[in-house]
Amino acid sequence: MTPLVAATIPDVVTFALCAAVVLSGGVGVVTSRNAVHAALSLVATLFGIAVLFIEQHAYFLAAVQVVVYAGAIVVLFLFVIMFLGVDRREDVEREPLKGQRPLALVFVAVSLGGVLALAAASNWVTGARKVAGSRTAGGHTDTYLLGKSIFTTYLWAFEITAALLVIAVVGAVVLARRPPSVHDAGEDPGTQGERR
Amino acid sequence: MTHASSGTMTAAAGTAARDMVRTLTTHGDPLFAHGVGWFVWVVVLVKVLVAFGVLLVAVMLMIWFERKLISDMQSRIGPNRAGPWGLLQTLADGTKLFFKEDLLPAQADRFVFRLAPYLSLVPALLIFTVVPVGGTVDLGGHRFELQVADPTIGILVVLVMSSIAVYGVMLAGWSSGSKYPLLGSVRASAQMISYEAALGITTVTVVLVTGSLSTRAIVQSQASAFWDWNVLRLGIVPFVLFLTAITAELTRPPFDLTEAEQELVGGFHTEYSSIRFALFFLAEFMNVITMSGVVVTLFFGGPDGPVPHLPSFDIWFPTLWFLAKVFVFLFLYVWLRAALPRLRYDQLMNLGWKYLIPLSLGWLLAVAGFLVDGWWGAGIIVGALVVTGLLVRAFSVGRLRTERQPLLEPVGARADRRALTVVSAAGPGADLATGLPEGPGSGEAGG
16 A cells, blocks of 8 residues: 555564565575574575565465465475484585586576676566556455466466476376385286386 | 445445455455554554463363363363362463473474474464454444454465464474474374365365455354354355364364374473473464364354344454354364374375365365356366266275285285295295295295
8 A cells, every 4th residue: 555665664674674584594594504404494584585575565475475385395395304314414525516616606606696687677577677556556455466367367377387286296206106126016916017 | 545434333234244345355454544553552452462361361271171071071070179170270280380390302402492382382372363253343433353463364374373383393393302202293294284285275165255365354254144154155064174174283183193192102292391391282272272263263253143232232242152152162172082082194194185185175166166157066066076986986996906015014014925925835834934034036936
């Protein structure tokens, strides 16, 4: 309802706090030696971003951010970490790929430069230099607007993404099923052919 | 901000209710419609403090109620020493826990171990904020609702908080650095994630007929008469699914595999003691109360009910209705605990994935179809029946195959079976021990 460009003092304070949470979470993800601590830092980052969404009056996105990312994806990360016991310390001195550290620095510099350049001339993606005013001012909630655009304008992209996710899940199941070992197959010839 | 004055207090049928829903959908809490002054601050503060206090006392009474009721059902007396009818038993237990030594296991991850109880408790408290406990009140030129907050995303807050609550259980188990808590928390997280899907889908069914996410709007849309309550309007099925899913989400019996005493000592909170242990219990019982409130809000019209036409009755009488409905569900939870045995783990997962999720999804599609028009609804029901037939066939094929060659066998079963094969092949009199652990090829070679 209030135009977004006219930031009030609470807006600024909220933004500063969230930015601090998001940044410290991001640093924590990279620097934590313990995988579980890294995952928790990721949750802090996602939570901060959710609050930033609320600050932008994108309530539905904020809820989805927490439900999907913090509530499902990171929980699955943690689940794998705990279940498979990969929360041990790894040897960080040896590089699996030769020269990956200098290359990582180069890539970081390139992508950071790219983001900054895009931010400086931000009409590349949206065609608008800045987004002023709330889309929700027309008497519709953000949920309504989001649903409408997803199920009309961007329906194709939405369905394709859904199909992609289903393919990924089926692929994961296929990969996770162990092929029958030799003596199992020998013991029970009836299942030999059907399994593949 | 030309807010309100459209809806009436007890909301008569038809357009008034729909107007109210629209107003709430686009404007949110009417308290903030005219900006935030000192009066608004006071109202918000009072609401928060009252809700907090009432919840804590309610938890105390709920624990007493559960123990007493279960005792009655099992022909025991139960707590009867502290206070009249043992009412102060929980207070005594709490005081005792508070003064006990707070142990920190040597293997524990200190920070996470301390953090986990609060990750359980805070969501439990926050869910209650969106539950409407009464009607609306006009006071000092402001109109406010008898609920702590009425955000436009209303019911999503419940889903958000229940997805955060998973962390409390999960991290408590992991950070204890001990086997039983870890097993308990792995079970818990798998269970909670599985049932969250069914929970979300049934919630969407309610949102679909309401046309709004706000809990106040959900309650208002059911307000005209009791046959407009969602439990009847949507058919009974979504309510049953929601209740099942929420019971599993709360890890209450019969879905309390996370703290199966015979197998896991105490589950995720085995290593906890003193006040942190008390916090977990506080969170569990608080969740039972708030989730009963959520069920009442979504399916039973919240504070809706006939109100006598007497002065000021319309302000506090709906709250009585709300409390009465919640009480029914509190009783139901205790009853379930006394009556039902715990499910096995594979039964739990089968119920969640193979029955609850497909059924809730099908029902959601049917409701959506009937909202468009009758033919769409009928078509979707026919389609759903066909898909159900296919699913049943797929399950039976899968079960046959699994019975022939189980994917997960009990430890040692395979070795036993191979030994039996060897024995039967070698004929009577062959020594069982010789055929046992020789490796894959030896069985056939020996035969």
